[in-house]
Amino acid sequence: MKIQHALTAAALVAFSGLAQAQVDPLHVRSLAASCAACHGTDGRAQPGMISLAGVPKEVTLQKMLDYKAGRIPAATIMHQLAKGYSDEQIAAIAGYFAAQKN
Amino acid sequence: MQRRHFLQTGSALGAMGLVTGCATVGGGSGPKVVVIGGGYSGATAAKYLRMWSEHKIQVTLVEPSDAFMSCPMSNLVIGGSRTINEITTPYDNLTKRHGVKVVKDRVNSIDADKRIVKLAGGAELTYDRLIVSPGVDFMWETLPGMNKAGAKDKVMHAWKAGEQTVTLRKQLEAMPDGGVFAMSIPLAPYRCPPGPYERACQAAEYISKAKPKSKVIILDANDDVTSKGALFKKAWSERYKGIIEYRGKHNVTDVDAATNTLKFEFNEDIKASVLNVIPSMRAGDIAVNAGLATANKRWCEVDFLTFESKAAKNVHVLGDAIQIAPGMPKSGHMANQHGKTCAAAVIALLMGKEVNPMPIYNNTCYSYVSSKDVVHVASVHRYDAEKKTMLAVPGSGGLSSAANELEGVYAWSWAQNIWADTLA
Numbered sequence: 425m426k427i428q429h430a431l432t433a434a435a436l437v438a439f440s441g442l443a444q445a446q447v448d449p450l451h452v453r454s455l456a457a458s459c460a461a462c463h464g465t466d467g468r469a470q471p472g473m474i475s476l477a478g479v480p481k482e483v484t485l486q487k488m489l490d491y492k493a494g495r496i497p498a499a500t501i502m503h504q505l506a507k508g509y510s511d512e513q514i515a516a517i518a519g520y521f522a523a524q525k526n
Numbered sequence: 527m528q529r530r531h532f533l534q535t536g537s538a539l540g541a542m543g544l545v546t547g548c549a550t551v552g553g554g555s556g557p558k559v560v561v562i563g564g565g566y567s568g569a570t571a572a573k574y575l576r577m578w579s580e581h582k583i584q585v586t587l588v589e590p591s592d593a594f595m596s597c598p599m600s601n602l603v604i605g606g607s608r609t610i611n612e613i614t615t616p617y618d619n620l621t622k623r624h625g626v627k628v629v630k631d632r633v634n635s636i637d638a639d640k641r642i643v644k645l646a647g648g649a650e651l652t653y654d655r656l657i658v659s660p661g662v663d664f665m666w667e668t669l670p671g672m673n674k675a676g677a678k679d680k681v682m683h684a685w686k687a688g689e690q691t692v693t694l695r696k697q698l699e700a701m702p703d704g705g706v707f708a709m710s711i712p713l714a715p716y717r718c719p720p721g722p723y724e725r726a727c728q729a730a731e732y733i734s735k736a737k738p739k740s741k742v743i744i745l746d747a748n749d750d751v752t753s754k755g756a757l758f759k760k761a762w763s764e765r766y767k768g769i770i771e772y773r774g775k776h777n778v779t780d781v782d783a784a785t786n787t788l789k790f791e792f793n794e795d796i797k798a799s800v801l802n803v804i805p806s807m808r809a810g811d812i813a814v815n816a817g818l819a820t821a822n823k824r825w826c827e828v829d830f831l832t833f834e835s836k837a838a839k840n841v842h843v844l845g846d847a848i849q850i851a852p853g854m855p856k857s858g859h860m861a862n863q864h865g866k867t868c869a870a871a872v873i874a875l876l877m878g879k880e881v882n883p884m885p886i887y888n889n890t891c892y893s894y895v896s897s898k899d900v901v902h903v904a905s906v907h908r909y910d911a912e913k914k915t916m917l918a919v920p921g922s923g924g925l926s927s928a929a930n931e932l933e934g935v936y937a938w939s940w941a942q943n944i945w946a947d948t949l950a
Binding site: 448450451453454455457458460461462463464465469470471472473500501504505507508509513 | 577862863866867874880885886887890924930932935942944950
């Protein structure tokens, strides 16, 4: 199962690389900004919340896919929010935050 | 043409380091955006307009208050676990870090044809695009007794954080043990659907410790609790049994401030030691006076791709003042998201670029059922091109399974983050 997840994630990373190239980066910026109210402007969070800035794309992507699939048992809110975004949108968001300085 | 020309030279200047945040406050010759109102939507729009335009757009924010006082978390001040200072943030970082010109004044009128905003202090501001984010004002005409002399000084709404919040706290503190705290809730839609129920919890927690013979009575014009109903009712029956009494279908039609009495459409009068009347509300005065409130003269209809008003060109309306999309709450979190969506669209429009054809954003709303335990409701909203509105994404969103302390930590962290995202 784990291998399969890893493969799915890897495939998504590869796919989203393509998809992202076609998406206007300004719109990706807006997409990522929808996370900022909790995770800080450009993913640089205030103390007490997880910063997303500078986190490798695969890490954020995998975490979000796990939330989305209900694989994180102690989730409070992120499993509900993750389900609102397509895998491609999540990959684009993860890529945006990976490129931000923390 | 001139604008386009500036944008080209603007980037050249930027490359030379001449266009920086602080250096261009109030100066420069780039496109001008005026933002009316420095709440969750207006302040966010001002900041992101500067940030995302790489300081090419000149932004003036008109706001009468000295500092931003947050409605979210203000119920904790009423409950006594936080102070007003802890929920107050100055506006100076918008200027220092982002080069937003903040003008402390009120707007008297908007001339959308000439693109001029007239301020109470006499100044006139011209704009290329205007963002109106006035929040809500109250429909006092629905409660005649509240217009009598002194009534508004005695009976608090505390639905705009500030002096009223502090006064309501003092009134609760001064209430004798055995007193009744009665709060009225208007028919939806109103700002912050779960807010009144959270406030009841905060008052009840304080009362349970400080004056246990007292009661909280909630008089709700709606048929039933409008948000997080099961979670609030569980808190009331388990944590505040015998303290909180909830009565739905209680529509307040008048208030006698002299005798602290609420009058209803169908029910008997209720007299209390402390009244908290949350009146029906509508878009802020400036939006209504400018003819922007096209929905029942109450809320402002907008194009959800740009937040441009359906009534006036080059004028955008944000936050609690808008006619909401289905399932979209009037919340601070949502207003913050409006601010960014509008900022991106205004930049695209001023720079001749494509407006994002599919905005998507979320709402996260925490309510404290005690000073520590919290419940949330969350949702994700995306643009539906066919229906031309924002719709909740099927299968997304949801509620807490039960009140818990971990979300209490997240809730306070949410506040720190959204205040910084909006103002720093």
